[in-house]
Amino acid sequence: MEMRFDMAQNGALPPVARSCGGQSCENCVVRDHAICAGLDDADRDALSRIGRRVTLQAGQTVMWEGGDSTVVANVIDGTLKLATSTGDGREQIVGVVYAADFIGRPFGARTPHSVTALTDARLCLFPRGSFDGFALRHGELQHRLLQRTLDDLDRTRAWMLLLGRKTAREKVATFLLDMGRRLRADADGVIDLPLSRQQIADVLGTTIETVSRQMTEMKRTGVIDLVGRRGVRLVDSAALEALTEAG
Amino acid sequence: MEMRFDMAQNGALPPVARSCGGQSCENCVVRDHAICAGLDDADRDALSRIGRRVTLQAGQTVMWEGGDSTVVANVIDGTLKLATSTGDGREQIVGVVYAADFIGRPFGARTPHSVTALTDARLCLFPRGSFDGFALRHGELQHRLLQRTLDDLDRTRAWMLLLGRKTAREKVATFLLDMGRRLRADADGVIDLPLSRQQIADVLGTTIETVSRQMTEMKRTGVIDLVGRRGVRLVDSAALEALTEAG
DNA sequence: CTTATGCCTTGATCCTTGTCAAAAGCGGGC
DNA sequence: GCCCGCTTTTGACAAGGATCAAGGCATAAG
Structure with missing residues (x-):
């Protein structure tokens, strides 16, 4: 088994992430496809006040395997990978996410896999606690999150057939x-x-x-x-x- | 690649499944662990009127890969496998479920994998349409379903590392x-x-x-x-x- | 335009695992 | 208690893919 320690992949977020807090949902390119679609203007507005926009460069990691689940996010654009690895450095990419997808682990203490930008990317980032609270108060949002998670699970299981057989x-x-x-x-x-x-x-x-x-x-x-x-x-x-x- | 056509595995449900409709939730062994935990008595009662108990023998299949998603269920006891296969008969088991687990595809038209009993098993079976409607009206239930689906997804992704690496x-x-x-x-x-x-x-x-x-x-x-x-x-x-x- | 740095491709070889075949042993039924 | 069928184990062999090792070629920097 080969080992790789790919330092370029592990660049941490810069001390101050470039935030575009001024941006609102009105001109958001994924507003009709991300989980926030279906919220009325007032709710969407409330949600947007919880989050902030963040720009990532290719190679930057936003969440670490086994790390505390402190944030979740919508992908505005770009492509990111979800990955897990063995102790000796073998890596398995367990998901690739695109614009309008949701990343992070809501309602859980730990992120079970890392999330790293493959291309330059923009995220709409939420502190997990605030997001969880908001979702609990908004059944429609939670329903869309459930739909998306069920779809992810179906796709992931289909991929297991590829990996195993x-x-x-x-x-x-x-x-x-x-x-x-x-x-x-x-x-x-x-x-x-x-x-x-x-x-x-x-x-x-x-x-x-x-x-x-x-x-x-x-x-x-x-x-x-x-x-x-x-x-x-x-x-x-x-x-x-x-x-x-x-x- | 070896091929197997394991007829014993493919026994369909008997024409009339042995239903124990008389059984109620009161003496249900998984009532505090399945997704129905947390419902108050009235709601649990309403849910139980939607479902019925079904007994499976080892080897019986309840749902087929690619088939219409007509039912979902709680596992009362026993062990079941979730599986997908290639056109030429290679099979990959994508999940093993136990007592108190939830099976089936809510909020979706198709079941993406088959579900087959590994041991004799008992299910609390719901028509999908009725279940979906009930879940939409009961945020607490939907939240528990979301939690469970997120956990399943985490476990499934961890298993991908095993399969791939x-x-x-x-x-x-x-x-x-x-x-x-x-x-x-x-x-x-x-x-x-x-x-x-x-x-x-x-x-x-x-x-x-x-x-x-x-x-x-x-x-x-x-x-x-x-x-x-x-x-x-x-x-x-x-x-x-x-x-x-x-x- | 030239050069340098990594990726990507290609080649040779090894080895883990799959395939094919047959013996062994568990468990159920008579 | 014995026998039969099917699962499991064991063996021999083949092969797909991993590993090791250069070499070629995009892409970016000078």
């Missing part, structure tokens, strides 16, 4: 299709992956070499095309879909 | 300690596993042969003791704990 080929194919669904391709049909090869390996429970070999092979057979380090074009999605469940 | 030895050690925590040992310190070797393999994302070899080896080194097919004694929990994260 799929081959390297199937894992990579599933991953690429999943990225194609979540990320928008540019005019040339190229997707800009928010993850490095190592991080893809950490999502799939395999190694960087295996990911690289599988992707190269898929390029050779014309199923995908690789553009620079982070670019992928899904040339033949049907073929990719087929690779999802067969030798 | 742990060795066979570490997987089996982690599994045995987990069982030791959840199940009570008898006077001799022997735990009666609710899972066959194959099912253990399906939980750990490995094969029956690997599970067997690891357990035999642990017995040889005196860390555990094997008693019949389903019995295990955790002789040296500290040593087992050590095997959880090292070669």
Whole structure:
């Protein structure tokens, strides 16, 4: 088992996080998709007074595995990873979150996994205590949080099938299709992956070499095309879909 | 990849499930631990009128992967597995549930995984629509459901680390300690596993042969003791704990 | 434009685990 | 108490993927 101690990943928040408290919900790009959607103006306003905007740079960590659960947040934009690791440094990415997703552990003392920005990102950050109190008083918000948590659980369990039972080929194919669904391709049909090869390996429970070999092979057979380090074009999605469940 | 089509596992519910509608919540053994705990007498009574008790035999399936989500339930006693599989028959167990746990997919159209009894079991079964309506009107119940779902998600993510990054030895050690925590040992310190070797393999994302070899080896080194097919004694929990994260 | 720094790719080899096959042993039924 | 069926164990072998080791190539800095 290889060990990595990736210092760049562990940059703590700067002493004073760049807060944009002046920003309100009115011009928030995720207001209709995040859990705050459905709140009336007064409630949304009350919630916004609890939170503050925070900007993160790629590589910054907001929450640590096993640390006190002091904050929760909505993702305004950017991509972040949720990860756990063994004592000897093996890492497993247990979730990737995007704009409008919710992060952190409400109603619990500890954060069971770390949260780290993969790209530059903006969050709408709430102290957990205040957020918990607000949620308890607003059934609609709690309901949306429940819906989202149930969906997360479904997705997570589907991923367990991949980790436990799929081959390297199937894992990579599933991953690429999943990225194609979540990320928008540019005019040339190229997707800009928010993850490095190592991080893809950490999502799939395999190694960087295996990911690289599988992707190269898929390029050779014309199923995908690789553009620079982070670019992928899904040339033949049907073929990719087929690779999802067969030798 | 091996394929199994385990017919005994797929026994459908009998045409008329043995219902014990006469049973009330008053003498329910899980009333203080299931999500209904915390409801006042009137509300609990209303909820009980929605549900009915059902008895399952080991091997019976209550919900199917991808099927309509028509019912949800509290487990009164027994052990059940949650599972997903690939089109070619590889199975991954994504959860094991015990007395007082909640099963099924509220607030969603489809059940994303199957639910099958591992031992004889009793459920308190609710039609999903009625349950959803009740939950929407009772914030306390919804809050308990949220708490439980958040805990499930945390446990599930912890299990992803096992599936993606742990060795066979570490997987089996982690599994045995987990069982030791959840199940009570008898006077001799022997735990009666609710899972066959194959099912253990399906939980750990490995094969029956690997599970067997690891357990035999642990017995040889005196860390555990094997008693019949389903019995295990955790002789040296500290040593087992050590095997959880090292070669 | 040139150079330097990491990522990423590629190659060779090893080894853990999966696969195939058969023997052993537990448990239930007669 | 004995036998039969099925689970579990054990063995031999194969292979997919991990590990070790260079080398190539984007990307950013000078």
